[in-house]
Amino acid sequence: MTENIHLSGAAQSAPTFRVSDVSAAQVLRAIRFRGAASRSELAEVTGLSKATVARAVTSLGELGVIHRQPGATSQGATGRPGEVLELDPAGPVAVAVHIGLKDSVVAICDMRCRVLTARGVPTPSDPRDSVDLLSAEAFRLLDGFRGRPLAAGGVATAARVSPTGLVEHDLLGWHGVPLGELFGETLGVPFSVAPQVEAMAAAELLVGHERHSGSTLLVYGREYIGAALVIDGNVHQPSAGPADLRHLPFGEVPNLDDRGRGLIDTVSDHGLLRAARAAGLGVSSVTALDELAAKDGGGASTETARAILRDRALALGRVVGTASALFRPDTVVLSGQAFTDHPRYLPDVLAGTREIPLAGREPSLRVSTAGRRVQEQAAMAVALDRLTADPERALAEVASGCAA
Known part of the structure; x- marks a missing residue:
């Protein structure tokens, strides 16, 4: 459990996450x-x-x-x-950070909304250690872009973020952590902080399509299960914190190790590996489990691996169906490695969604274009938000040293 960290720096503004009319x-x-x-x-x-x-x-x-x-x-x-x-290919760059439960990534991105380079590291348990480690990696990566001005930074993570940028990360045990200030003091530019699923929805606005209308529900699945709603080019950012799907019912999953601890414990990557061990499968990663399931003529072990992955897809599909019934979006976007790394089980996800009855038109369903780089793109959406929402003001403030 991490105690509150107090700094004297300026409060961090929340990202707007909208298609700007500036x-x-x-x-x-x-x-x-x-x-x-x-x-x-x-x-x-x-x-x-x-x-x-x-x-x-x-x-x-x-x-x-x-x-x-x-x-x-x-x-x-x-x-x-x-x-x-x-x-301008020599224009400003930004530092984008994603802090995950087990692994984190730091990336350098530019105004073209491209991730130029990235590096992953294990997530330290202490927030200051995380900031020190990720900032050091950022400086190493920035060394390859000398001559290009550093204009902003951003952090995406599975946490609640207060209007002043204080992070409440229940999964990591971080409470009242001013991540934006910590990174900003170290790297010398304004840093914004946002919940990762809302940031993933913002990344769809940033790099998905030029124009956005109607409503889109983004559902993320991996070690965290969450959702974000986009309406007419604006990501809804609830004041109470991001939508959390971990308590939604997900039906029977006989091939998973359901210990009665809820959705995340059952269908997350660590839940799959626990189920694989219980079934006697000698795999040490979800990638290895997927490779075993893909084998031709693999026998009983292959069938068991397929059943485990199929059960997760069905459970996630039911959750997506329930969320769709609640929010009634025009489009549903599936994001995160639980969906993108296992395309052969997407029909099972779709079957799971259809177990939840919907009156009227069903939403269209698609997989996020971010693929395996969704964490990097989410962090990029936070880092570039100020620069893409009002580039003149943001860059002028950085140049004059008076950015908030």
């Missing part, structure tokens, strides 16, 4: 999704006036975010060639 943000998003474009093309795509686009382009250029594409021109309305603008 002019510079719209211009930046259009270039990111559509590639290099002229001012006229940007005005047409965004619906902004040419004068507004021109002001945003000038500001973003001065801040080092976009520049003229070398050797490229476009035909302007007056017949004169115009500049073609693109994101």
Whole structure:
């Protein structure tokens, strides 16, 4: 159990997690999704006036975010060639951190919403040790991007986060930990902190599709089971904390070791390995269990491994179905390695969802495009939130040293 840590630094603002309507943000998003474009093309795509686009382009250029594409021109309305603008490959970078129950990852990302490099480490039990270790890894990774300004940072983790950035991480036993301040003091830039499932939903906004309407429910499954709701391009961030699905019923799972301790204990990775050991399977990882299940002619051990994975898929599907019945989204996105690492069991997930009766139209169901990099992309969504929501203000504040 970790006692509260008190710092004298400024309170950390929560990420907005929305598709921004700020002019510079719209211009930046259009270039990111559509590639290099002229001012006229940007005005047409965004619906902004040419004068507004021109002001945003000038500001973003001065801040080092976009520049003229070398050797490229476009035909302007007056017949004169115009500049073609693109994101500057030497532009600002951000540090993205995901803190997991067993393993953590630190990554460097840029304004193109790309993870440039990443490194994983075991999660220390003490929060200060985690910050020290992950900050040291961040400095090592940043050494490969000398000359590119560090503009922001972000942390995603399976925890409740107060409006001032204090982390309540029940699974790690961290309480009242100012993670944003700790990282910010070490790395020297503003750090935001957010619950990981809401951050994963924000990553779908950041890199999934250029435009978003309607409602989307993202369900995450691995060592933690959670959900986040997105409505018309805005991630819902409940003041009481992220939606927790661990107490939902999941039906009978005869091939899993259900000790009456709830969903996470039964269908998480460690729950699968406990069930595999109880069945006499000599596997030490979920990957090995999946490889055993994929064997042709593997005999009884292979059938048992398949039954364990099929039971987890069914249980998760039932939980997804129950959450869908409660939230009634237009779309459901399945995220996390419990779904993405086992595509051959997705039909069982779908079968589980259909065990829960729904009146009216069923939501469309798809797997997150993030795949195995979902933790990195969630952290990236937190790290880039300030920069993509209002790039002019965020970068100007960093440059002047007065960022909140």
